[in-house]
Amino acid sequence: MAGTRPNYMKIKAVMEALEQRGAECVLVHTGQHYDYAMNELFFKELRIRRPDQHLGVGSGTHAEQTGRAMLAFDPIVAELRPDIVVVDGDDNSTLACALVATKAGQFVAHVEAGPRSGDWSMPEEVNRVAVDSISDVLLAPSEDAFANLRAEGYRQDKMHLVGNVSLDTLLANLDRARARPVLDSLGVPRGGFALVTLHRPSNVDSHDTLGGLLRALAELAQELPVVFPVHPRTRAKMVQDLPHGVLAVDPLGYLDFVALQDAAAVVLTDSGGVQAETTMLGVPCLTLRENTEWPVTITKGTNQLVGRDPLRIMAAARKLIECPPPPRRPALWDGRASQRVAEVLLSGHGL
Template identity: 45%
Template sequence: MNITIVAGARPNFMKIAPILEAIKQKQTQGFNINFRLVHTGQHYDKNLSGTFFEELNIPLPDTNLEVKSGTQAQQTAGIMIGFEKELAENPCDLVLVVGDVTSTMACTIVAKKAGINVAHVEAGIRSGDLRMPEEINRIVTDSLTDFFFTTSKKANENLLKLGVKPEQIFFAGNVMIDTLRKNEPRLKQPDIWQTLNLKPKQYLVITLHRPSNVDEEQQLKSLITQIVALGKDFSIIFPVHPRTKKLLEGLDLNFENLHYTNPLGYLEFNYLVKHALGVLTDSGGITEETTVMNVPCITLRENTERPETCDIGTNVLVGSDRNKIESAFKNLLDNNWKQGEIPELWDGHAAERIVNHLIEIYKL
């Protein structure tokens, strides 16, 4: 069995790493299962993608489509053209896509038009917000997928409501947590730890990249100004996403306790998160990691495709509501944050279950 595995952006790399490892393990046991790794080049900054291959021991891609930046349409078109050529030159039995980035959707469309089955890891999650490009990617991908590997029973329910047959759905758990659990002992201090003399639980981490937060100058300025004021007694570490950096350069947002850094590698960033007093973010993946590491998380979004991080995890949605942000800060600073639990099957073995299911499906 030959599988083409697609990765295109930073979140994808954490998800494919344990899957590749699980396949290699099955190969040592004599199973005829092989993979070809395709990097679409959707994220091309070394800090956003390159270091992940080194840190997570991911083999170098068999090919890189080198699509790089552009509008949603430009990226989608570039990926589809490159991936169509890739599949023509390297036929496979299955295309495996992960997550909800542009590469996920584009490669799914190409695979299905080529008559190739698609497996979607992290299928069925929904925010209900069509203003998010990722939500459109999820809907399109899941409308074409053959085998759905889910992170939660809620995702199963979402798929069943869409008419997906139960035998196509496999509740496998969360591969992001596989990667986190494996690498927790390897997390390392970033240089900024010593530079700023950081101490555990004495600083905050913030990440922002969603258009609703960073594409409007006054919205971004108001948000950061409020956070800096509420967290005035703490250092606030802000690894800046490239799309956010462009906007920040035009704003006068220099505060004594706000410290900008370049994007950090996986091991350094999660070291910061693990030891932080709290995290403020608009990233879905980070809400999963904070839940598992039991770190308070304030999510600057109106909705989430990962409701389990709020229902039983450490995450709270505040959107851009100033009162909700202030209330969340009060609970955080008063040491009154809710006690979270780890969602079902977020146990570090999701990738093993996925590969076992594929072996059963293809009767290897």
């Protein structure tokens, strides 16, 4: 099951690993993300086969999305009675499908179990904790996520440390990404620009907060070009023009975005997935939040948590540009996480 852009990379790797071992996989797309740049382009670039079922959930409130996904997924589960329902990530589709499958008495495996930010204002935190609590097997992406599950009292036989499956997809497509002409088309040199993503409500829904972050980008743009793929939510909240030196572009496909991450001098983001990807690529990252569900990217990667204060952001950015940290990868972030997921699910440990 997948429904949003961050989870396409996860389900791609897991589905391929299962099918390589002879498992029959039915791909259900909830349709929580549905525009071309955040949906069809990803399927095309990642060479994901067309979904067997498309639920057409669309946008709406959290309750509306979750409810529509449950209503649409329920008859599919009743008809197929699958051996395992695999859900990934922490979006509303993940919660909806896990709830339906659990209530139907089906076995549920949660890929990317255990990350915790401790921030209950984030819907994703609510979703991930709830999904972990009702899943039959918990597949943790990192040592700290595994430790979270253990601290919360889950049985040892339910928990498996497998690594980060989305990074399997990144490694498998890195050469293709590096061959893209996106740097030339944007006119930015390898290692000589900053890349920015902003989309979280806590950063973009407040004009004061967003304005402060844009001021930081304006100051950073005086020192090197800033490439800013603007999320639809962020664009809708912006009331002022972007400052000179900040190159605003529409949301990018997977390969172009990986190419930009790989070539950036520094990445500034509020995305959990980008924190992990930059750590995998060995690229300095500043997370524009007060917390993170990926502390392993700080303790064993290239990420720093800097909050939203423009002065703090600029001080950290200058330091990273002048003296970038050495590349480091957490344990099991090796491109074989999906193989370990398949081994758990098909060897009897899952069932």
